[in-house]
Amino acid sequence: xxxxxxxxxxxxxxxxxxxxxxxxxxxxxxxxxxxxxxxxxxxxxxxxxxxxxxxxxxxxxxxxxxxxxxxxxxxxxxxxxxxxxxxxxxxxxxxxxxxxxxxxxxxxxxxxxxxxxxxxxxxxxxxxxxxxxxxxxxxxxxxxxxxxxxxxxxxxxxxxxxxxxxxxxxxxxxxxxxxxxxxxxxxxxxxxxxxxxxxxxxxxxxxxxxxxxxxxxxxxxxxxxxxxxxxxxxxxxxxxxxxxxxxxxxxxxxxxxxxxxxxxxxxxxxxxxxxxxxxxxxxxxxxxxxxxxxxxxxxxxxxxxxxxxxxxxxxxxxxxxxxxxxxxxxxxxxxxxxxxxxxxxxxxxxxxxxxxxxxxxxxxxxxxxxxxxxxxxxxxxxxxxxxxxxxxxxxxxxxxxxxxxxxxxxxxxxxxxxxxxxxxxxxxxxxxxxxxxxxxxxxxxxxxxxxxxxxxxxxxxxxxxxxxxxxxxxxxxxxxxxxxxxxxxxxxxxxxxxxxxxxxxxxxxxxxxxxxxxxxxxxxxxxxxxxxxxxxxxxxxxxxxxxxxxxxxxxxxx
Amino acid sequence: xxxxxxxxxxxxxxxxxxxxxxxxxxxxxxxxxxxxxxxxxxxxxxxxxxxxxxxxxxxxxxxxxxxxxxxxxxxxxxxxxxxxxxxxxxxxxxxxxxxxxxxxxxxxxxxxxxxxxxxxxxxxxxxxxxxxxxxxxxxxxxxxxxxxxxxxxxxxxxxxxxxxxxxxxxxxxxxxxxxxxxxxxxxxxxxxxxxxxxxxxxxxxxxxxxxxxxxxxxxxxxxxxxxxxxxxxxxxxxxx
Numbered sequence: 001x002x003x004x005x006x007x008x009x010x011x012x013x014x015x016x017x018x019x020x021x022x023x024x025x026x027x028x029x030x031x032x033x034x035x036x037x038x039x040x041x042x043x044x045x046x047x048x049x050x051x052x053x054x055x056x057x058x059x060x061x062x063x064x065x066x067x068x069x070x071x072x073x074x075x076x077x078x079x080x081x082x083x084x085x086x087x088x089x090x091x092x093x094x095x096x097x098x099x100x101x102x103x104x105x106x107x108x109x110x111x112x113x114x115x116x117x118x119x120x121x122x123x124x125x126x127x128x129x130x131x132x133x134x135x136x137x138x139x140x141x142x143x144x145x146x147x148x149x150x151x152x153x154x155x156x157x158x159x160x161x162x163x164x165x166x167x168x169x170x171x172x173x174x175x176x177x178x179x180x181x182x183x184x185x186x187x188x189x190x191x192x193x194x195x196x197x198x199x200x201x202x203x204x205x206x207x208x209x210x211x212x213x214x215x216x217x218x219x220x221x222x223x224x225x226x227x228x229x230x231x232x233x234x235x236x237x238x239x240x241x242x243x244x245x246x247x248x249x250x251x252x253x254x255x256x257x258x259x260x261x262x263x264x265x266x267x268x269x270x271x272x273x274x275x276x277x278x279x280x281x282x283x284x285x286x287x288x289x290x291x292x293x294x295x296x297x298x299x300x301x302x303x304x305x306x307x308x309x310x311x312x313x314x315x316x317x318x319x320x321x322x323x324x325x326x327x328x329x330x331x332x333x334x335x336x337x338x339x340x341x342x343x344x345x346x347x348x349x350x351x352x353x354x355x356x357x358x359x360x361x362x363x364x365x366x367x368x369x370x371x372x373x374x375x376x377x378x379x380x381x382x383x384x385x386x387x388x389x390x391x392x393x394x395x396x397x398x399x400x401x402x403x404x405x406x407x408x409x410x411x412x413x414x415x416x417x418x419x420x421x422x423x424x425x426x427x428x429x430x431x432x433x434x435x436x437x438x439x440x441x442x443x444x445x446x447x448x449x450x451x452x453x454x455x456x457x458x459x460x461x462x463x464x465x466x467x468x469x470x471x472x473x474x475x476x477x478x479x480x481x482x483x484x485x486x487x488x489x490x491x492x493x494x495x496x497x498x499x500x501x502x503x504x505x506x507x508x509x510x511x512x513x514x515x516x517x518x519x520x521x522x523x524x525x526x527x528x529x530x531x532x533x534x535x536x537x538x539x540x541x542x543x544x545x546x547x548x549x550x551x552x553x554x555x556x557x558x
Numbered sequence: 559x560x561x562x563x564x565x566x567x568x569x570x571x572x573x574x575x576x577x578x579x580x581x582x583x584x585x586x587x588x589x590x591x592x593x594x595x596x597x598x599x600x601x602x603x604x605x606x607x608x609x610x611x612x613x614x615x616x617x618x619x620x621x622x623x624x625x626x627x628x629x630x631x632x633x634x635x636x637x638x639x640x641x642x643x644x645x646x647x648x649x650x651x652x653x654x655x656x657x658x659x660x661x662x663x664x665x666x667x668x669x670x671x672x673x674x675x676x677x678x679x680x681x682x683x684x685x686x687x688x689x690x691x692x693x694x695x696x697x698x699x700x701x702x703x704x705x706x707x708x709x710x711x712x713x714x715x716x717x718x719x720x721x722x723x724x725x726x727x728x729x730x731x732x733x734x735x736x737x738x739x740x741x742x743x744x745x746x747x748x749x750x751x752x753x754x755x756x757x758x759x760x761x762x763x764x765x766x767x768x769x770x771x772x773x774x775x776x777x778x779x780x781x782x783x784x785x786x787x788x789x790x791x792x793x794x795x796x797x798x
Contacts (some may be wrong), residue, residue: 306652307670310666313665319656326649403644405646409610410610450694557605
């Protein structure tokens with residue numbers, strides 16, 4: 001047991017970077033603002049989502065009251081939370097059990113397979129709390145305040161919160177353990193990242209579709225009506241996944257019946273967990289070790305083939321540019337994060353047409369009116385600029401090199417040329433985004449080619465400015481120490497700075513536009529002034545980028 | 559070929575002196591072995607020569623170029639292989655070599671010949687079209703070696719090059735080092751394997767606590783006592 005406790009403590013420490021944080025708090029005090037900023041952003045961003053969700057749950061609660069089953073809000077929250085854990089848990093479990101870097105260290109240690117499995121499982125559970133608690137707490141509080149069920153309710157709620165991710169995760173883990181005995185998915189690791197990201201996108205689109213469906217006048221009434229008319233569906237889904245019902249009844253029913261359901265829920269969670277450990281002890285290592293075996297194509301290359309492959313000599317900038325592209329596209333987490341926004345936004349733009357035709361048609365008619373075309377073009381340009389520049393490409397350009405940055409330091413290519421290749425790569429991706437969104441805009445708004453060209457040109461200039469600034473951010477504070485490519489893009493503060501920069505730039509351009517319009521300047525001159533300002537601002541920003549490139553490349557020690 | 563003058567580097571705001579006023583002169587055409595206990599300053603010195611770390615003071619002249627004042631020319635003269643071969647693992651072997659040939663501006667005819675030569679020599683032809691991430695440690699080491707030699711560098715620098723290589727590749731590497739010097743180039747490498755240094759190096763430098771404590775041919779280091787092995791000399795010098 002002491003072995004297990006010590007393992008769990010170490011894994012917890014590594015997973016949540018406790019020692020690293022302690023080091024930062026005691027030794028690197030100058031960088032203390034980083035975790036504070038991250039915390040603030042999470043509170044601000046998460047807070048707004050939670051308040052929207054709470055508002056939605058209040059509608060559900062009222063709907064449930066009409067049907068005389070106020071516990072509907074609990075069923076829905078528990079169901080949604082457990083379904084979420086179930087779907088995304090598959091990827092989480094596979095990556096924690098089979099792909100984590102520390103397995104090479106843990107497996108040779110004199111530990112039982114179930115020790116490792118249990119510690120990994122508990123880490124996942126703790127991580128899942130970050131999702132399940134914000135999903136469950138509002139429902140528990142709404143029901144608790146509304147029904148006043150007494151102290152036992154709050155006591156039981158605490159345990160329900162603790163056990164919430166348990167059952168779906170055990171089911172998923174069991175499935176994964178068996179799956180890994182049968183098939184090898186190491187080769188499909190990249191594919192999993194893509195599928196996971198697409199699932200995330202799909203969830204985003206579904207939520208967006210639902211939000212579009214909600215009428216603007218009295219939206220909570222709409223949710224109430226929806227719940228009243230669809231309560232049977234929720235109940236029947238709940239019956240197919242009974243733990244949600246047990247947990248709900250455990251909380252909502254009074255007296256011994258409530259306690260019985262509560263005990264049943266907790267007991268089943270524990271029994272299933274023990275079962276998982278027993279199964280893990282039998283088959284976990286076999287699947288894990290099978291995954292370590294690497295297969296390769298091993299196709300002998302003929303001299304002719306090699307000669308044709310190496311014939312195309314390039315300039316260093318061209319070689320660096322194509323290297324950036326290959327690494328970007330072949331690392332799914334980069335490609336998905338860099339391109340997802342561009343794929344998603346046009347879909348989001350089309351969503352209102354699918355969800356609610358009438359109102360949008362009227363709006364479109366107005367947008368196409370000749371006296372409104374200037375605003376349509378300008379807002380279109382703003383939208384395209386926003387969607388094409390919100391990506392992680394430029395602001396993680398150097399960070400993504402990670403431990404391979406030594407190559408950039410030793411090759412005889414001036415830092416200016418290396419940065420040029422990165423800027424060109426970021427611009428190529430931005431261009432892709434501009435083209436896609438401008439095309440959708442052209443189709444939806446039926447803008448003339450001239451206006452589309454203006455949007456394209458303004459956005460191209462705007463992106464050049466923003467990409468140069470974003471690259472500059474990464475040049476000044478690259479995150480080169482990471483083990484998994486995810487860390488380079490998802491746990492990189494530069495992404496947040498980049499978004500702030502983009503918002504600031506958009507705000508400046510919006511204010512400038514309004515001022516120009518108010519001054520009574522004609523439409524075409526406004527476009528010209530905006531283009532000129534963007535172009536002029538690009539000069540100092542790229543100049544700063546190039547001026548700092550040499551010194552920063554020299555300064556970064558690896 | 560390589561002149562190190564009064565080179566110093568410290569960490570933790572001067573608290574730890576990794577390299578302490580180091581002076582060294584490596585002549586063209588020689589194989590120079592750089593020895594020292596763990597943490598003696600070998601890797602720090604090498605990293606400063608290739609431009610990965612900035613010296614606190616002193617200068618490094620590579621092939622006549624000061625690596626602080628003319629870094630690009632100095633880098634063009636160097637082929638560097640680090641101790642851990644972390645290369646772009648999502649490129650194929652052939653793509654990596656082609657990339658290195660491009661950035662070192664190796665002319666097309668020469669690159670064809672040399673890429674074929676190294677792939678064949680290191681037994682990598684079969685794996686050339688696979689992503690590097692599927693390679694074993696030794697294969698990664700070999701692709702990094704090939705990438706560093708494509709431009710036939712005047713100064714070939716390696717940090718612990720034998721680690722991870724199988725006996726055949728290790729033998730090949732030693733042959734390659736000799737051959738490289740016979741062509742008028744210079745090899746500078748760090749190692750813990752004293753037998754390799756003893757048999758291969760024209761001259762040996764021993765660094766300890768950031769200072770160069772001995773330098774010369776094996777005979778010079780023996781100081782006339784023929785029975786002395788390099789291991790004995792090393793232990794005597796570094797345990798003082």
